[in-house]
Amino acid sequence: MAATARTRLQQAAVDLFGERGFDSTTAAEIAARAGVTERTFFRHFADKREVLFDGQAVLLEALLTGIETGARDAPPLDILFHAFRSVCPLLEANRPFSEPRQAVISATPSLQERELAKMAALAEALAQALRTRGIPEDRARLAARIGMAVLADVTLAWLSETGPSLRDRLDRAEQDLKALI
Amino acid sequence: MAATARTRLQQAAVDLFGERGFDSTTAAEIAARAGVTERTFFRHFADKREVLFDGQAVLLEALLTGIETGARDAPPLDILFHAFRSVCPLLEANRPFSEPRQAVISATPSLQERELAKMAALAEALAQALRTRGIPEDRARLAARIGMAVLADVTLAWLSETGPSLRDRLDRAEQDLKALI
DNA sequence: GTCCCCCTTGTCAGTGACTGACATTGGGAT
């Protein structure tokens, strides 16, 4: 075993936030439960919120390869939806971790702020990937933002209600999107 | 004269943030320049960032009436773009204040986070307004998020570059959006 | 005019997030 300090800190944080709430949990308490010092906590995570946002990198990588494997000259939104579908298994696998995490975030305004920021960064990376596939700058950014909005909407609904699978929800959202225009 | 303490605080904050940057300016310094106490600062604004986000209410009101005066059974995005166009004069009038404010925000990650949160709230309010006009829930939320993404994109470009008017940029964005699908 | 009331501000003490500087330690490479 001997989980790394970083991992123990993440686990301790999720547990404590779930028990007492984010605001009523101090960084020192998290560190104590993980068996380290408060100072060590802040060496691993830039701030108290960041301890909950560490999976983004993996998701980003998966999305980028999903974009690369899309049809060569499809419209940008089709490329994005193809990428989204390609990461469904990853997201489904992470659900046991994502669900409690999302519960804490949904209950804490300052964490929602951070999540929005992370998604904006993700959208920016997606736009960059679209650009390298020949989509003009403005259109790439617009498509990326729309795509992220849809993905966020869909995954939030998927995590908070029981019902259709992530993939089915994505298909339906794509229909809705096309009907919008 | 005798501007209210709240107003003096806002002015002092914009000035100091512009001079030294957001992070190198303490709440106490802002209060001092405004001739009040740090405690008074935090009675007027929930936190240090909030002092820069006080115009949202006005914009929201304008957008809501813009939505109400739209064509009765137009598609949701058309309703939104009509509302966006209706607030162009307001935004153009506020430009002298918005421009330095936006410069500070663009230079400060934590302020960008707050701005994203404000926009998300605005999008939620827009979605609600669309719902009361008979648009089904899912579609209303999706349209509102897309609309806000476009509005944000357009106003940011308009504030940071010289070039087309806000209204012209909106028209062009609407074209791009329709071309996307 | 006087009294009363409420709204705004000041004062003070305290908590907790976060940082910089410096000391310690415990393997891993040589």
Added chain:
DNA sequence: ATCCCAATGTCAGTCACTGACAAGGGGGAC
């Protein structure tokens, strides 16, 4: 055995933010 470096501990300090209580001052009731 020695050197080294990476992670951690220790300590002191700054600053955002809060609760409790006191003080002032203008406006209405009488």
